[in-house]
Amino acid sequence: MLNTILSGDFPRSRLLTIVLIVIFISLAFAPFLFPGTRSLSVAAKICYFVVLVASYDLMLGYTGIVSLSHTMFFGIGAYGVAIALNNMGASWGAVLLGTIVGLLLAVVVALVIGLFSLRVKALFFAMVTLAVASAFAVLASQMSWLTGGEDGLSYSVPKILTPAYKLMDDKLFGVRMNGRIVAYYLVFSVSFVLFLVMLRIVNSPFGRVLQSIRENDFRSEALGFQAVIYRSLASCLGALMAALAGVLAALWLRYTGPDTTLSFDIMVDILLMVVIGGMGSLYGSVLGATIFILAQNYLQNLMGAVSDATAALPLVPELFHPDRWLLWLGVMFVLSVYFFPTGIVGRLRSSS
């Protein structure tokens, strides 16, 4: 049973298993364990970023495709829903239509980029994806009548997902049961299912071919696997999953703009999360996304506390001033790559 759900892909390390269970339980009960708007938003962001990062790892870690356009697909999914909700009003029909159009667009764009440029060198492919993603970001900001330009779009979502909706009159475990709880569980459960679907894909016969192409595409072709076809399909699946993560982000945030979806900063974040967690293992995406987003949101608080506590010392409080959080994030990244070149998952597995 568990074997089937996890597609036979167990964490294969006791510590990793424990960490994953802790993350899973924390996310599954986040509204009750960590009440408050901010922490729920962090939890939701972790959920859809796990999908986004895992879908990137499907391409980078499993297939060896270096793409720099992943945020574009994330954005296509988000804008699809955002534009539909903005123009059609807060209905599930709009969500459905926006999702379908977004997914179709994502797959078609991924397929076109793939078939035209995946036969060439990896570096060239990275350049092409970067160019396409930049062009797309410019396009999105220029077409402000549709996308809201640099300001993005704020829109209403179906009522059941809003704070105004009352799930029950009484509080449950001291938590007010409103539509945000519904929205959170929508994000959580869809993310969870998508993660399991990806886990199945990488452990399927198809996933094995992807790994053979990553390892040695020349040999894989000599066995009869047409690398460009498999790479294109992997890109399409990655794009599809990224777009679905975008849909979740759009529904959760009730706002879609360049800075939450299309920005190159997010592309860099995704890369860091994959590398920190460990390439070529989807569990790495869970760890990478969780650690990175927690750091992004709480490192400043933590540093503020350290800075205050050490106020009497010279220099130290300056070093830990909350404004330096990005520096410390960088230090953490360099250290983690130095000490865990195969990511946290690779490290945990090799030590067990």
Added chain:
Amino acid sequence: MSMTHPTHSPEEHPVLETHGLTIRFGGHVAVNDVSCAFRQGTLTAIVGPNGAGKTTYFNLISGQLKASAGSISLYGEDITRLSAPARANKGIGRAFQLTNLFPNLTVLENVRLAIQAKSRIGLDIFSMADRHVELIERAEHYLHRVALIDRARDTASSLPHGDQRKLEVAILLALEPDILMFDEPTAGMSVDEVPVVLDLIQQIRDQGDKTVLLVEHKMDVVRSLADRIIVLHNGFLVADGDPAEVIASPIVQEAYLGMGASSHV
């Protein structure tokens, strides 16, 4: 030497044929106007000094390189324009002179992938690969045959050189092609490993239905295994015929064996 495997009438269609096959690298012609037909159930040895164009000839047949001129036909069908994977799917299997594995995958997975290729389930994204038990069992069968079953769970890159060569052979066998091309399969192997691979090639030949192309330098091996020898030299096909005759021919004595590749001819 007894000839137990089937003989063929000359008018029978060859399995594989090259017509005026040529490839140029800049000004250098590595394979020059080579026409040759290979009949089913035969083992043809391809000999010639280093740089003669043997590996390049293989690369042209299995599709890793595109011909500058000439054509290749398989069962009478022109396959000159087909990609390497398409040719593999039509039954042309290839082992490489320079070991060419999936280094970070297990030994078992290296072989299993070849079997999966043959079973055409590569686009199945929803089943679990490990639930296709019959593929794993067949992979294990081939690992037994090359005496690598004990290393099945290790990564390919962790194997010593000789074992990697054997794995290379196992992958080719597991692909179960109609045409098997071995490019110096025993090169760099220790003396006790060589017979394992040669016995396998002998078994394939004795099976009688496969067409084998073998690049091999050891003349005693070639003489006992091959039905026929062709000699490449500077890209040209310079001799073709019965092993004993070809080995005795002046052109071979001079062009190849004169270089001291074998002691007793």
